[in-house]
Amino acid sequence: MGGQACILYGGAEFSRDTDILVVADASNLARLQAAVDDLQARVIAVPPFEGRFLQAGHAVHFRCQIPDAVGIRLDVMAKLRGLPDFETLWNRRTTLETPTETIDVLSLPDLVTAKKTQRDKDWPMIARLVEAHYARHEQAADDTARDFWLRELRSPTILIEVARSAPRVCERLRTERPLLEHAATGSKSRLVAALRAEEEVERDADRRYWAPLKRELEQLRRDR
């Protein structure tokens, strides 16, 4: 669901771990335990591998020891800020076929939402992910694609172009994303400032979401 998904969708992150979203109920955690045992994976940080931590929103970090995957990190989560439960995300997932395997990843809109964090590096990635979608679908765009671009584009030039070419969709979304007013009028400097403000609101929300979880992690580290 993380960096590897970004690569498939057109971002270019050099991700060194694999992020996995799971259902954190007892039977599924038993299956996950069997899978990590197969990979000879060990928990490498706090919190321990327990359902209550996953259900609270923590990530559990593993490192594989099996020879074919020695050193590979797995980060497992069951809950993502701003996103619905696993079943809904699973029903919306993207499935990609390669010559050797089938890969299920978060849908692009869900991945974009998951990337709205307090970290600097996630924001250019969001811009790249949506630009890549625009680049591949611009020629045969429908209202679903335009809706997605107008909700999520972070590139002022492209946002102004989409607002100009899809005025009805833009008008419909203006109450949900007020900065579209600047895109519709082509006011680039105001749009740039509004995009920055929009980003800051999300970063603040992410900091607030993680504050109690970080306190819990610090306590777990002290108790180790």
Place this chain on the structure above:
Amino acid sequence: MIDLRSLVGDEWAEWYVLTPAQRLEESSKLWQTYLELGGSLDPEPDPQSPFYDPAEWRAVAADGRPSVHLVRRGGV
């Protein structure tokens, strides 16, 4: 219509039009080179991540990658 090449540059424009399978293949090649050069599988230290533990990073090399060592520093 926007000329994406002029907006994001040739490299990004070319990457954007690849299929997911092509991107996966290109990324795999990069991985192979990275590992052959001795690149570490540890994520880079990310102090902005909620999971960041400063104590974890004090244990590894100053550049955060145990398999790569600074042998000469120029300028700064």
